[in-house]
Each structure stands twice: as structure tokens, then as C-alpha cells.
Amino acid sequence: MTRHNLLPLLAVALLGAALAAGRGSGKKSVGANDVAVVGDRSISKQEFQKLLDQACATTKSQGQQCPQAGTEKYAALRKQAMQYLVQRAEFEQKADDLGLKITDADVEAQLLKIKAQYFGKGGKCDANCEQKYRAQIAKQNLTDEQVREDVRANVIQNKIYEKVTADVEVSDKEIEDYYKKNKQQYVQPASRDVRHILVKKKSLADQLHQRLLSGADFAALAKKYSEDPSSKTQGGKLTVSKGRQVPEFDKAAFSLKTREISEPIKTQYGWHIIQPLSAIKKERTTPLKEVRPAIRQQLVQQNKQDKMRKWVDETTKDFESKTTFQVGYALPATTGTTPTTP
Numbered sequence: 420m421t422r423h424n425l426l427p428l429l430a431v432a433l434l435g436a437a438l439a440a441g442r443g444s445g446k447k448s449v450g451a452n453d454v455a456v457v458g459d460r461s462i463s464k465q466e467f468q469k470l471l472d473q474a475c476a477t478t479k480s481q482g483q484q485c486p487q488a489g490t491e492k493y494a495a496l497r498k499q500a501m502q503y504l505v506q507r508a509e510f511e512q513k514a515d516d517l518g519l520k521i522t523d524a525d526v527e528a529q530l531l532k533i534k535a536q537y538f539g540k541g542g543k544c545d546a547n548c549e550q551k552y553r554a555q556i557a558k559q560n561l562t563d564e565q566v567r568e569d570v571r572a573n574v575i576q577n578k579i580y581e582k583v584t585a586d587v588e589v590s591d592k593e594i595e596d597y598y599k600k601n602k603q604q605y606v607q608p609a610s611r612d613v614r615h616i617l618v619k620k621k622s623l624a625d626q627l628h629q630r631l632l633s634g635a636d637f638a639a640l641a642k643k644y645s646e647d648p649s650s651k652t653q654g655g656k657l658t659v660s661k662g663r664q665v666p667e668f669d670k671a672a673f674s675l676k677t678r679e680i681s682e683p684i685k686t687q688y689g690w691h692i693i694q695p696l697s698a699i700k701k702e703r704t705t706p707l708k709e710v711r712p713a714i715r716q717q718l719v720q721q722n723k724q725d726k727m728r729k730w731v732d733e734t735t736k737d738f739e740s741k742t743t744f745q746v747g748y749a750l751p752a753t754t755g756t757t758p759t760t761p
Contacts, residue, residue, distance in 0.1 A: 454501070454748040457508035458741045467748075470500045476560035501750055507572045509738050510579060519578045521571060530570045583730045584723035594714050598707050605705040608662055612697040613672050614655035616640055617647040617689050624683035624690035631680050637694060646689065656696070667691075673699060 449455060455462045474496060475485035486492035514521065534544040538551040556566055598605070614637060618624050627640055638654025650657045659672050667686045671693050675681055681693040744750070 449743050449745045453745060455505060455742065455744045457505050458512045458738060460508040460512065462504045462508060464745075467500060467504060470504065471496065473560050473565075474500065476558075480558050498750060501748060505742065505750070509734055510572065510575050513734055514575045514579060517579065517582050519575070519582060521574050521578065525574050526567055526571050529574050530567060533570070579730075580723075580727055584726050587719060587722045587726055589715050589718040589722060593718055594711055595707065597714055597718060598710070602704065605710060607703045607705065608660045609673065609702045610658055610660045610700045611672060611695055612656065612658050613693055613695045614638070614641060614653075614657070615647070615650065615668075615691050615693045616645045616655055617691050618644055619646065619689045621683060621685070621690050624692060628680070628683055628692055631692065631694075637680075661702070668693065 450461060452465070453461045453463050454467045478485050486496055531544060534548055534552045535542050538544065538555070539548040544552075553563075556563065616624075616627055616637070618627065623644070627635075627644060630640065631637060638656075641655030642651060645651045645655055647655070659669070661673055662669060664672065665686045665688070667684050668691060671681050671684050671691075672695060675693065675695050677695050677698060679695065681691070683690045683692055
């Protein structure tokens with residue numbers, strides 16, 4: 420549930436179900452025209468309804484029907500809309516606590532990136548790009564001002580993520596422990612270049628086998644008769660890794676001599692004629708030094724997500740006593756995981 424489909428990052432960063440965890444009624448009063456008060460910020464009924472209307476407009480623009488009031492889908496839509504608005508209010512206030520400043524220039528720069536990505540060419544947004552952008556937001560019942568509100572929320576989330584996770588590091592020991600624990604995933608099995616012809620009937624396989632033994636062109640026969648779409652156009656050529664094919668094929672591919680032509684071999688796919696084209700490349704384990712940078716990057720990202728998730732949970736608890744909902748608008752108490760990568 421995003422206000423519009425121009426900002427997929429908001430779907431990742433701003434609508435986590437974890438933020439609904441433990442919410443309940445507070446002691447602050449909610450105005451008659453509001454749906455909630457989050458800390459020092461009021462969320463108006465007009466703001467909430469506008470978000471629902473825009474979500475429906477987006478749904479219709481994609482050829483789908485908007486959920487009807489009273490249905491489970493409509494209830495889910497209302498919940499997601501409220502989660503979006505509540506979290507946005509929380510993040511705005513937390514950004515102030517963290518001393519973060521979000522300027523109009525920040526918003527403009529982020530919006531320009533979005534325009535260029537979806538409507539521009541070569542990473543730039545020209546007059547045609549701007550025209551496409553205007554047409555799209557009009558189709559989704561949005562104004563440029565409303566889009567900028569969402570972009571600002573996205574900028575806030577990104578800056579919070581950067582601030583909260585700035586000191587995340589990964590030690591050499593963590594990298595080495597991960598490598599040892601997951602060493603099997605760095606094993607490259609034995610491999611071999613082969614070519615084959617796959618047909619459904621044994622009678623045809625026998626005929627082709629005899630023609631090959633008589634000197635017929637393997638590649639030409641594969642292109643004409645083989646029913647394997649992944650190798651047919653390459654004359655039957657493919658590289659196979661030991662243990663990755665059906666057992667009958669695997670056994671023949673790694674036991675035949677180079678250039679030896681197999682008898683027709685039956686598998687669940689039909690009848691194969693196989694010819695190895697190269698020697699077998701032995702199994703190899705990629706050494707730690709070659710994958711260390713990739714492991715470091717993976718663990719840093721994972722640790723950042725864990726730290727951000729913890730921050731989000733703390734933010735949720737912090738606002739529990741500061742959030743009050745209008746009757747009929749409260750978020751149900753749920754638990755979940757909030758994706759936090761900006």
C-alpha cells in the first residue's frame with residue numbers, strides 16, 4: 420500500500436506490520452475531524468480518506484477494482500493506510516530528535532531521480548520525461564504537491580536509516596565464521612562441456628545414433644531434431660555440473676570419454692544421445708580471499724537491517740503512550756517484521 424506506484428521504496432520502508440505492534444488507546448484526545456494523534460502530530464480524516472481514494476485510483480488505473488467497503492480487502496486497505504500515516508508521523512518527529520534536517524533541495528533531488536528512473540532516458544529527465552510524469556500522477560489522481568509529500572517521507576526514512584546504522588561494522592572473525600558455517604555454498608561442483616540430442620521416441624533416437632556413428636554432423640542433427648529448447652539452437656551444447664542433472668544423464672555425461680557418443684539413454688524427459696566435448700573440470704572450493712568482500716557486504720547489510728529493526732521496535736514502544744485513535748480507526752495489535760533497507 421503506497422500512495423502511488425512511483426515510490427516502491429515506501430512500500431518496503433513505511434508499511435511494516437511491526438509498527439502496528441502493541442498500539443492502543445492513549446490519554447490524548449482526538450479532534451472530531453481527526454483519525455489519530457501521534458505524538459505532536461494529528462492525522463485528519465480528510466488526509467486518511469484522500470489516501471484511500473488515491474489507492475483506489477491507482478488500483479483502477481491498473482485495471483483492477485477497488486475493494487468494496489465491508490470486505491476483508493477493504494479492511495486491510497484501511498489498516499495499511501493508517502500504518503502508513505502513523506509511521507510517517509513517527510518518523511518525522513524522530514528525525515527531529517536525531518537532529519536531521521530535510522530540505523526542499525533534498526526532496527527535489529530525490530524526486531528528480533524517481534522521474535529519471537521511471538520516465539527518463541540515460542538517467543536524465545527532460546521535458547518529455549516531465550510530461551510523462553505529470554500524465555502518470557494525474558492518472559493516479561495525485562498532485563505534484565502530494566507526490567512531494569511522499570518523497571519527503573522517503574527522504575526522512577533514508578536519512579534515519581543512514582544515521583541509525585552509520586556505526587555498523589563487521590569483524591574479520593565474523594566473516595571467517597560465516598565462511599566456515601556456509602562453506603558448502605562456495606563449492607563449485609565438477610563440470611563438463613557436452614552436447615546432446617533429446618527426442619521422445621526410441622526409434623528416432625536409434626536412427627540418429629546410427630547416423631552419428633556413420634559421421635553425421637551432431638550439431639546439425641541437434642538443431643533439426645532435438646526437443647531441448649535450451650540447447651537446440653546451440654547444436655545441443657551446454658555445460659553441466661555434476662549432480663545437477665537427472666541421474667541417468669549425469670552418469671553418462673561424467674563417465675564417457677571426450678568425444679565418445681553414448682547409446683540412447685532414457686530419462687524422464689525422453690531419449691538422449693550425449694557426447695562430451697571437454698575434459699572434466701574438477702570440483703573447486705572458492706577460497707575465502709575471493710569471497711571476503713561479498714561476505715562483508717552481506718553481513719554489513721544484515722547487521723544494518725537488524726539494528727534498524729530494533730530501532731523501529733523501540734520507536735513503536737516510545738509512541739505507544741503518545742498515540743490515540745479515533746473510535747473505529749485503531750490499529751489491531753499485531754506483530755511482524757519491518758523491512759528497513761532504504
